[in-house]
Amino acid sequence: MTPSGVPDAPHTLITGGAGFIGSHLAERLLGQGERVVVIDDFSTGSQANLAAVADNPNLTLIESDVIGCESLGQLVAESGYVFHLAAAVGVDLVVQSPIRTIETNLKATEAILEAATPGRTPMLLPSSSEVYGKSSREGFAETDDLLIGPPTLGRWSYACSKLMDEFLALAFHAERQLPVTVARIFNTVGPRQTGRYGMVLPRFVEVAKVGEPLRVFGDGRQSRCFCHVNDTVEALLRLAKCDRAAGGVFNIGSTEETTILNLAKRVIDLTESRSEIELVPYDEAYDAGFEDMKRRKPVIDKLEAFTGFRPATGLDDIILNTAGLN
Numbered sequence: 001m002t003p004s005g006v007p008d009a010p011h012t013l014i015t016g017g018a019g020f021i022g023s024h025l026a027e028r029l030l031g032q033g034e035r036v037v038v039i040d041d042f043s044t045g046s047q048a049n050l051a052a053v054a055d056n057p058n059l060t061l062i063e064s065d066v067i068g069c070e071s072l073g074q075l076v077a078e079s080g081y082v083f084h085l086a087a088a089v090g091v092d093l094v095v096q097s098p099i100r101t102i103e104t105n106l107k108a109t110e111a112i113l114e115a116a117t118p119g120r121t122p123m124l125l126p127s128s129s130e131v132y133g134k135s136s137r138e139g140f141a142e143t144d145d146l147l148i149g150p151p152t153l154g155r156w157s158y159a160c161s162k163l164m165d166e167f168l169a170l171a172f173h174a175e176r177q178l179p180v181t182v183a184r185i186f187n188t189v190g191p192r193q194t195g196r197y198g199m200v201l202p203r204f205v206e207v208a209k210v211g212e213p214l215r216v217f218g219d220g221r222q223s224r225c226f227c228h229v230n231d232t233v234e235a236l237l238r239l240a241k242c243d244r245a246a247g248g249v250f251n252i253g254s255t256e257e258t259t260i261l262n263l264a265k266r267v268i269d270l271t272e273s274r275s276e277i278e279l280v281p282y283d284e285a286y287d288a289g290f291e292d293m294k295r296r297k298p299v300i301d302k303l304e305a306f307t308g309f310r311p312a313t314g315l316d317d318i319i320l321n322t323a324g325l326n
Helices: 018-030 045-052 072-077 091-094 097-115 155-176 200-209 230-242 261-269 301-307 315-323
Strands: 011-015 038-042 059-063 080-085 123-127 181-187 215-216 224-225 249-252 257-259 276-278
Touching: 011 018, 018 045, 018 230, 038 072, 045 059, 045 080, 072 080, 072 097, 080 097, 080 230, 097 123, 097 155, 123 155, 123 230, 155 181, 181 230, 200 215, 200 261, 215 261, 224 261, 224 301, 230 249, 230 301, 230 315, 249 301, 257 261, 261 315
Parallel strands: 011 038, 011 080, 038 059, 080 123, 123 181, 181 249, 215 276
Antiparallel strands: 224 257
16 A cells, blocks of 8 residues: 555655665555655665665665656656655755755755656655744744745755745645645654764764763753654654645654753763763854754644644653664
């Protein structure tokens, strides 16, 4: 069955399906007996992420980026549903490679939307909590105004590119009746996530395991809400099954808030590490002028109203699972 719930329907297409979230989504669908086609160029994803399902006959893996995939139109046309997860990810990559960030996000999204239009293939477009920008609200709701920083600071290129993706997707829905749903994903963590591009929890876990200092940027009082990847996948699948979600924007994330300093302490305690915590000024960690956001807490009432979903995994279990301890 596809996410739409139709037996013997065409395959599900996942762009970026060898990435962190994409690989977990592919595993979930294959475990349900569905046929899955993955397009990934392995720029940030990895074949190792799909190792557990590599021999599954229902999996087709195509090594390509979205724009350069010659069979993209046919693959989309033959799909029952499309999850467009191919995107630039991670603060480090965004800051260091702004051209790649903008081009990957904008051009690939336009290509997949154009490919989906002739057959009105239903699809889900993941966006990011970064689109909320510099807002200081206690919780972020989908109807909030957005406050983006200046173009002279590289990190905002990512937020703007994801926001343009949203505008483009909703324009395709309005003008061409394309059934596309936008999901603003907040911090998602779990097994197979790498700290390579600046993701904080896997970075903490990796160094805690070897007893090295956990480097906390700034004063550590900035707060985040961490959602387990299995919960995020569940939310994505529920949105895919919800026909009335098309044309809407939905937050996906946990509402359990913690400071980064407390996160570091919890990682040390739960992994029984001998590591210490080192506070690192932002100007030593990133280029001059880097801005970090003080809070990132989603309001997920709309998601619950449409799908009945609430995240099920608490922070301690998330840390233990990311560290391979449960």
